[in-house]
Amino acid sequence: MAVKSLIKYEVERDPAFALWVTGVIGGERIRNCIQCGLCSASCPLSPYMDFTPRRLIHMSREGFRKDVLESFTIWLCTSCYSCTVECPRRIRVTDVMYALKRRAIEDGVYPRRFPIPVLASEFGAMIRRNGRVTETWLVFRVFLKTAILRLLGMSKLGTKLFLTGRMGIKPETIRGRKQLQTMLDAVEAHKKEMAA
Ligand code: SF4
């Protein structure tokens, strides 16, 4: 994936987003970034990212919300922590990446046909619903939303796995689903309170 070369304009900035990013776990020191680029140089995935980690950090703190949240960069990050270890200003770049992923899902602005955010989103929704993940349904839903033609091509294999008992279709659940949902609702309410 080529690194984007974009001219950015003041009018595109979202100051509320810039403020938000300084309040997330890992973002406390984001204003101390000196744009040295060590994070990008140490990142094994940066050649494939649309914005390098250095650039993403800068765009985040300047409030370019749309570009940041729609980027592939945050989804390509494998959380190897190399950038965080190398950063001379002790900025927890990896944790910022996590926060941006969560925000992208919450705002529904992640790349729609890219499997990684869809997987994360479906995983979270399934845990909320059932308390557990049923791999068959998770894979089915991710392919349905990102590569439906490949799903059709895999139907023969899927049928074989099902007939030999290697793939269950019964959703796995836990006993205390209501309690889990109550807990998750409380966490969400707390997050909203903190953000207000
Ligand atoms: S290594 Fe740290 S200081 Fe340097 S550009 Fe990356 S985040 Fe900024």
Ligand code: SF4
């Ligand atoms: S944690 Fe993510 S952004 Fe940082 S070096 Fe690893 S892959 Fe790159």
